[in-house]
Amino acid sequence: MMPIKAEKAMRKGFPILLLFLFGVLLQSCITRTERDLYTITDRDTTFREVVQNAPGDRDNGVIFPSSRTIEVQRNTITHDSTVEREYPNFIRLGVFEGAGLIGTGAGKNGIGTGLFGVYGLLDPDFGLDVSDTKKERDVLFTGGLYRFGIGEWRLRWFRDAANWTIGTSLIEVLAPEANTDKMLISTMPVYVRKRYYLREQIPYVAFTPTVGIGWAPSQYINVGATFDVGSIGGLNMHAYAGFAAGMNGLIAGDDVTTSAFPYFGLGVSMADFLNLVRETETEWKYHEHSAWNIGITQAMLLYSNAEESVIKAKDSTTNIPVKGFVVRFLPSSLALPFLEHKLYVGTALINVVYLGDGKGGFGILPVRVGYWHTLLPDELSVEPFIEYNYFPSSFIHMGGRLNLAVSKSLSVSAAAGFASGSTSNSIASDITNEIGNPTSFSGFYLGIGFGLSDRIFFPEELRYNR
Amino acid sequence: MKTLFLPLIALLFTSCVSEYFTVNEGTSAVLYGKIMSELDSVEVVRQTTLRVYSGGVAALRNYNTTQCRWELLAKLTKGTETVYRVRTLPIERALIPSIDIVYSTSGCRVEEEGRVLVSNDTVRAVPGVEEKIQVTNDGDFLTVVIGCTRVFHQPVAKPSTEWLVVESPSGSEVVVSRMATEETRPR
Missing domain, CATH: 2.40.160 (Porin)
Structure with a gap:
């Protein structure tokens, strides 16, 4: 049986170990390192001529052996050289994506996320639920969609059909209205996307049908499409249309609430980088x-x-x-x-x-x-x-x-x-x-x-x- | 919930590595491979045989060894030619343009950046018939033996690498089996 102290130490160390493993995994999903070994062969030939003439006169007219000697030395040197090249290993990697959604519910029950889902963030009435009060409220952007820590990787299926990705985010929030019972939240939801590029030069323009499922703490499905412009310098703009439906199984305990809503919206994502497949085969340093x-x-x-x-x-006099x-x-x-x-x-x-x-x-x-x-x-x-x-x-x-x-x-x-x-x-x-x-x-x-x-x-x- | 979560995560991360394969797994002659074309254009059969379909490119790697003799049996099952590229890398070919061994029904030739180093029109691929191909990297010497004929034995300027790339041009198909390597300079 493990001593109690050791067990406690292990419990403390386990999250650190998990975090470390997550870091290693994340690093490998961001950068792919190709390490190659070369053998270079150099051949070199040295000729050394030595003439040692004896001092004094020589008897001309008599066949006399020359004192010249030629030494030929051939060297072959092979040496190995290891080269490491680093490539991006993702199609998309982003820090933040936010969208203000309309059509998710009545204006008086809305969150008031504002355009792109960000202009309302500092509003003191952001997310204020007035349904049980007499306060009047009518907002245009009733809902919001937020993603943090977004990643997408190439998905090679359907006979290697182009531009499919599978992705996730650390946290995704789909909020149709101020009532938090209707909010759908998931850590690491899984999304499959297919991009149809209308422009394959920076900034890219793409139409992207999407299907995703969130699994915890809410369980939901989100089907839709986005029209994306970007990325350029990590900046992107998105237009959304979709439908999300699910339930809050883990949040609500016994009192499970369901939520289903269509949505349309405009969003922005920042520090959000998009690669074409060909860019995943271009070294980081040449990006x-x-x-x-x-x-x-x-x-x-x-x-x-x-x-x-x-x-x-306050009341301090220190400058x-x-x-x-x-x-x-x-x-x-x-x-x-x-x-x-x-x-x-x-x-x-x-x-x-x-x-x-x-x-x-x-x-x-x-x-x-x-x-x-x-x-x-x-x-x-x-x-x-x-x-x-x-x-x-x-x-x-x-x-x-x-x-x-x-x-x-x-x-x-x-x-x-x-x-x-x-x-x-x-x-x-x-x-x-x-x-x-x-x-x-x-x-x-x-x-x-x-x-x-x-x-x-x-x-x-x-x-x-x- | 765990039962749902784990397969999803597995699906997520296996999508990153699906182009990699190994042959001769479990033996001392294990080779690592990477499909450089569409995934369906190369098939690995029982971890011993590669079927490279039209347009397919399979790169084989003898890990950490550059000075070795590659030996394989090649059978052209469709089309007219197969290209074996050596002294190169599967990606970033612009960094080291390969030396190409073109083995076709009209003969074989060794090319360096489009320049024919040697051509032999008596050593021909016969569709449906297996033939042994040996490629030896020994210092700067590259030796190519097809069947019993040494078609190339010359020093080349390009450095040796760990890779041998098998490519089926459009319309051709090749089955490569009994892949093995032997170090030419024991360490």
Whole structure:
């Protein structure tokens, strides 16, 4: 019998082991490594001529043996060389996909997910169930579809028919209305898709019939089709039509609820990359890139001219140099075909700029235009930019950022900038009233920060320069 | 729920690896293979025989060994020719263009990037008849023996690799059996 301590240790270690195995499995599903052995043969022949003439006169006219000797040495050297090549092993890999759905139920029972399922996320009434209250509500985007950690791999069936995939996501949420009993959620749902490409150049355009099943905690089937544009720099847009039906067997316990609804919608997915089959046979290092920068998170601490720091404790008199912060979640900066492709247009799923306490705002899918200039190849770049955040806050953010690519997934940066606008605007004042003070703000800042899973590309990596 | 979950996950991940196969499994002469064309264009029969249909490409790998003699029996069952590619990789052929041994009903030839190194029109494939093919990598020397005839024995500049690629051009079909390898330089 196992000692209790050892059993406890094993129980603690088991999730770590599982996580490790999952990591290894995920890595093998992202990158395929081909390792090949070569044998190179070199042949070399050395001729060595030696003449040792004896000193003194020679008797001419007498046959005299020459002292010249020729030594021929042949060498054959074979040496092995191992070459590793890495290829993408997936058709699609994404971080986030969101869609605002219509037609899933009555407007008064809707969630209010907003366009693309993201503009409503910061709304305090997001998902508010008013069915048991007298509160009036009527939203257009009644439902939402969200996927996190999406993966698709080539499915070779029907005599190797083209562009079939089998995929999953870490979590999928299909929510037809604010009533959570109707929500269908699954971890690792299994989806089969067939893409009909209308355009096989970046950005791809495809019509994609889809069928999927979720198994836990809800059990459901989701049949539909999407019209997809992308990916370019990890950005994609989707139009959806489908029907989902299932039940909440594991959530509800004895009180099982069922849910069935048609849906139509518009969605966006970010840090979401799509490969054609031919691209899975192209080494990572030769892959085409359309963006100067793609990342998961960029964060920056700011020193600004704001009076109070956002992290200052109330009633404290200590003067903290860190006044505010900038956080960008899922940023992407696409190269434009002007000024040697150095001009870029970018966005992020969520952008937060706070210069100080009460002085800042939020932006969902802000529009950013900048100029990307490489100072040191493979390392240092600078980007002056101007960014317009129109929802839910309304402000202009401009500045210059110096980026140092530490590795392919980590960057550090320094910035100086200016932001001016209003925490709230007339469109979404109810949202920003809840988030913070609906004030105008304006100020300068200096900042240093880092980017996690943040890839900075250099001119030779852009597809336009190949 | 587990009974539903496990087959689904298995289905998910087996879809990633279905082009791989092994021959001579369980023996000391095991060879690893990869189907480089449509999956249905190559059939592995009882792990000892390959049937390469029209347009099919099967790559065989003698893992970790480049200096060896490949030996196999080839039977052309349909069409006119089969191509055996050596000193190459199954993918990224642009990195190392292969040396091609074309064995056809009108003779055989050895080509390097489209340039004919040797041609022999007396050694011909006879449809339906098995013939032994030997390909030896020994340093920079490449030796090709078909039946009892040594059709090629010359140094070539390309490095040796672990792969032998069998290709059936459109309209042809070949059965490859008794695949075996022997190291030319014992370690």
